[in-house]
Amino acid sequence: MDAVHTLLMDHQIKPSYTRVKIFKYLQEHKNHPTVDEIYQALTEELPTLSKTTVYNTLKLYIDHHLVKELVLKEQKHYDLITTPHAHFKCDRCEQLFDIAIEPPALDETYEDAFEVRDAQLLYHGVCRSCQRSQA
Amino acid sequence: MDAVHTLLMDHQIKPSYTRVKIFKYLQEHKNHPTVDEIYQALTEELPTLSKTTVYNTLKLYIDHHLVKELVLKEQKHYDLITTPHAHFKCDRCEQLFDIAIEPPALDETYEDAFEVRDAQLLYHGVCRSCQRSQA
DNA sequence: TCCATAATTGTAATCATTACAAAATTATAA
DNA sequence: TTATAATTTTGTAATGATTACAATTATGGA
Ligand SMILES: [Mn+2]
Ligand SMILES: [Mn+2]
Ligand SMILES: [Zn+2]
Ligand SMILES: [Zn+2]
Numbered sequence: 001m002d003a004v005h006t007l008l009m010d011h012q013i014k015p016s017y018t019r020v021k022i023f024k025y026l027q028e029h030k031n032h033p034t035v036d037e038i039y040q041a042l043t044e045e046l047p048t049l050s051k052t053t054v055y056n057t058l059k060l061y062i063d064h065h066l067v068k069e070l071v072l073k074e075q076k077h078y079d080l081i082t083t084p085h086a087h088f089k090c091d092r093c094e095q096l097f098d099i100a101i102e103p104p105a106l107d108e109t110y111e112d113a114f115e116v117r118d119a120q121l122l123y124h125g126v127c128r129s130c131q132r133s134q135a
Numbered sequence: 136m137d138a139v140h141t142l143l144m145d146h147q148i149k150p151s152y153t154r155v156k157i158f159k160y161l162q163e164h165k166n167h168p169t170v171d172e173i174y175q176a177l178t179e180e181l182p183t184l185s186k187t188t189v190y191n192t193l194k195l196y197i198d199h200h201l202v203k204e205l206v207l208k209e210q211k212h213y214d215l216i217t218t219p220h221a222h223f224k225c226d227r228c229e230q231l232f233d234i235a236i237e238p239p240a241l242d243e244t245y246e247d248a249f250e251v252r253d254a255q256l257l258y259h260g261v262c263r264s265c266q267r268s269q270a
Numbered sequence: 271t272c273c274a275t276a277a278t279t280g281t282a283a284t285c286a287t288t289a290c291a292a293a294a295t296t297a298t299a300a
Numbered sequence: 301t302t303a304t305a306a307t308t309t310t311g312t313a314a315t316g317a318t319t320a321c322a323a324t325t326a327t328g329g330a
Contacts, residue, residue, distance in 0.1 A: 016307090018309075027215060032212035049310090051310095068217045069213060070213070070214055076204055077167035078161060078202050079205055080165060080201075080202055080203075082202070096205075101242075106258065114258065114261075119256070120255075120258075120259070121254070123249065123251045124251070124253040126250045149276080151326090153277080169317095170317080171317085184278090185279045185280065
């Protein structure tokens with residue numbers, strides 16, 4: 001038996017050959033690969049693999065909280081307020097709210113490894129009025 | 136004299152009619168409008184306005200740190216590590232690094248206004264090796 | 271007025287993501 | 301096994317925001 005098999009089965013996901021391959025690729029490449037990187041890497045071993053399958057499979061894993069999507073950009077928004085603050089985006093109504101929290105500074109561990117020029121802190125969830133307008 | 140005029144002039148930006156209009160729109164709409172929203176709102180008053188101009192003008196303001204771009208999504212990346220942590224993205228080499236910082240929790244002020252389901256903390260800048268490979 | 275420069279426009283290209291229907295595979299039951 | 305249903309995978313086309321770029325227009329000084 002395979003650990004990935006049992007993990008997927010625990011989540012009611014049928015461990016098809018392709019799905020297991022994609023999962024194991026993520027296990028062996030923790031450096032936040034893109035869809036294209038996953039596709040390019042696996043297409044040798046799985047010559048009939050399609051990119052849609054990679055998208056579909058990742059969506060499946062994300063829905064089961066087995067994989068996290070790093071959402072780094074989207075339709076851009078513009079803010080005249082250039083002082084540090086955070087934002088909350090409602091996943092229902094798509095509204096964007098200001099949050100008066102500053103992104104934390106990097107501590108000594110990272111201080112000389114990275115020169116930070118900008119930080120973005122984004123919360124996702126459901127805003128109050130959208131919570132109410134549900135049952 | 137106009138405050139926007141002088142502000143732009145201070146930044147060596149010629150305060151053309153269009154540029155002033157776009158800037159004032161941002162001043163009067165602080166809710167993080169998109170390019171399309173800006174364009175749609177101004178196209179009545181400026182019938183010959185083009186979206187490219189909106190893009191160009193915003194880029195100009197961003198370069199002068201008069202406007203901040205909210206980068207909320209981009210080519211997606213996938214992370215098998217679903218526990219809270221932050222990321223640093225190098226603007227030169229595009230590499231993505233893990234940072235062992237948890238996004239701060241929302242305090243009482245926001246606690247019952249927003250139901251947070253996810254948080255993303257992203258730092259931008261230049262990584263060590265890219266700093267070195269410069270003069 | 272003439273000319274150089276800058277600003278603006280419009281269209282086409284790019285490219286990641288999504289939609290969707292067809293094809294292939296797998297599971298289930300007769 | 302064979303038929304049938306359900307699921308998985310595929311391939312292509314659509315979407316839509318952003319960018320590239322060349323053409324056009326406006327501006328300001330000589
Ligand atoms: Mn804001
Ligand atoms: Mn990570
Ligand atoms: Zn909402
Ligand atoms: Zn770098």
